[in-house]
Amino acid sequence: MSTTSTFSSACFDRSCLWKGEVKSLRLNKQRSGNRVYVGGRCAALSPKSFRVWNSKQEQDKEVRVALLGASGYTGAEIIRLLANHPFFGISVMTADRNAGKSIESVFPHFISHKDLPVLVSTNDADFSDVDAVFCCLPHGTTQEIIKGLPKRLKVVDLSADFRLRNITEYEQWYGQPHRAPDLQEEAVYGLTEVLRDEIKNARLVANPGCYPTSIQLPLIPLIKANLIESGNIIIDAKSGVSGAGRGAKVGNLYTELTEGIMSYGLTNHRHVPEIEQGLSDAAHSKITVSFTPHLMPMSRGMQSTIYVEMAPGTTIEDLYHQLKNSYEDEEFVKILDKGVVPRTHAVRGSNYCYINVFPDRISGRAIIVSVIDNLMKGASGQALQNLNIMMGFPENTGLTYLPLFP
Numbered sequence: 001m002s003t004t005s006t007f008s009s010a011c012f013d014r015s016c017l018w019k020g021e022v023k024s025l026r027l028n029k030q031r032s033g034n035r036v037y038v039g040g041r042c043a044a045l046s047p048k049s050f051r052v053w054n055s056k057q058e059q060d061k062e063v064r065v066a067l068l069g070a071s072g073y074t075g076a077e078i079i080r081l082l083a084n085h086p087f088f089g090i091s092v093m094t095a096d097r098n099a100g101k102s103i104e105s106v107f108p109h110f111i112s113h114k115d116l117p118v119l120v121s122t123n124d125a126d127f128s129d130v131d132a133v134f135c136c137l138p139h140g141t142t143q144e145i146i147k148g149l150p151k152r153l154k155v156v157d158l159s160a161d162f163r164l165r166n167i168t169e170y171e172q173w174y175g176q177p178h179r180a181p182d183l184q185e186e187a188v189y190g191l192t193e194v195l196r197d198e199i200k201n202a203r204l205v206a207n208p209g210c211y212p213t214s215i216q217l218p219l220i221p222l223i224k225a226n227l228i229e230s231g232n233i234i235i236d237a238k239s240g241v242s243g244a245g246r247g248a249k250v251g252n253l254y255t256e257l258t259e260g261i262m263s264y265g266l267t268n269h270r271h272v273p274e275i276e277q278g279l280s281d282a283a284h285s286k287i288t289v290s291f292t293p294h295l296m297p298m299s300r301g302m303q304s305t306i307y308v309e310m311a312p313g314t315t316i317e318d319l320y321h322q323l324k325n326s327y328e329d330e331e332f333v334k335i336l337d338k339g340v341v342p343r344t345h346a347v348r349g350s351n352y353c354y355i356n357v358f359p360d361r362i363s364g365r366a367i368i369v370s371v372i373d374n375l376m377k378g379a380s381g382q383a384l385q386n387l388n389i390m391m392g393f394p395e396n397t398g399l400t401y402l403p404l405f406p
């Protein structure tokens, strides 16, 4: 159980403080459970500044978040994002091997956020003071854990455990029995721009995989508009190594990765059924794809290069305009100007997906290029976008980071 306060709004008593009342708050600090009382008032403990509300209504929107798997890469990315979120604060953080440690001992770059809760094991986590959960655990471990959470909690699960609607298909691809089929029924797939209305009312959101995000965002509008032949889609995708998580594996050693690229999961990567599920929903008929992922010697970033056959009579201009129109009101999906090549550098550290489409030399074919940051739009960024929606906040809250370039 966490006894330290959070760095953010989570440690506010709902009635205590808003703009205009912040004075010398570092004086007379006293801790009580997750709250910090300053001179009889309650305040958030932020390393540099105290959380200041613009209004009482704003303060009442406070959401206390549990972060399961906080010592992993996607967990760390959520901590980074919530450090600048006006309404979400972290009151519980869990880890496995790192349970019992402070977050700055696991990630020294959080040294300035000393008031984050200590990492506890999932079994020791106390959810009584929590409103919502980000679940950043390895796939296969998550179904049991989410099943054991209080039903009142909103949950965004970043693992693959609730992404496939068909239980049999899940068991075939993941090689283990599904441990929470009832929850699978209620889970909503969290591809935000496509399923926003369903996400709004969901209690459990299955956040998409990084490859499926980068692939479905460009293809779904084209399939829905019948602009491409659904039987002949070839996807060549490349990922930074953070996509494999922080766990030590020989294949992820610097010596194994630097100065080379490697394809893996040829013909049988577990994202195939997830991609096909989303595309088939858009087409209202079964779609199969050829998908080959590659590991690149870079820490974050993902590019999917997708080869499609255009429907008879369709031109590149049609594809471009369909994508442009589909995403014109979207903040995080951008169709670049004609001819501009999307590159992973240009989305690094941001929640953007950049897309463009190019004519192939072979008549009737098109090449689509889609890039994301795997830890942002491919995981934690999209997860926050979804929880914002589920909690009724503007979906870009805490996500308006410009890309980190170069």
Ligand SMILES: NC(=O)C1=CN([C@@H]2O[C@H](COP(=O)(O)OP(=O)(O)OC[C@H]3O[C@@H](n4cnc5c(N)ncnc54)[C@H](OP(=O)(O)O)[C@@H]3O)[C@@H](O)[C@H]2O)C=CC1
Pocket (backbone or CB within 6 Å): 068, 069, 070, 071, 072, 073, 074, 075, 094, 095, 096, 097, 098, 099, 122, 135, 136, 137, 138, 139, 141, 158, 159, 160, 208, 209, 210, 242, 243, 244, 245, 246, 247, 374, 375, 378, 379
């Ligand atoms: N990395 C990425 O780009 C993406 C990842 N995802 C998915 O998000 C999830 C998290 O990924 P990522 O952050 O990269 O993974 P990491 O391996 O970096 O982190 C895993 C986290 O889970 C904890 N953990 C490991 N095993 C258990 C267990 N048996 N019980 C409880 N906790 C456990 C770890 O604790 P400890 O460190 O103490 O061992 C750590 O906090 C995965 O399901 C992944 O597939 C989805 C999209 C993209």
Ligand SMILES: CC(=O)N[C@@H](CCC(=O)OP(=O)(O)O)C(=O)O
Pocket (backbone or CB within 6 Å): 139, 158, 159, 160, 208, 209, 210, 211, 239, 240, 241, 242, 243, 244, 245, 271, 293, 295
């Ligand atoms: C580089 C790398 O190993 N990437 C991971 C995919 C990461 C991802 O999207 O995650 P999910 O596990 O949540 O599906 C892989 O290929 O399995």
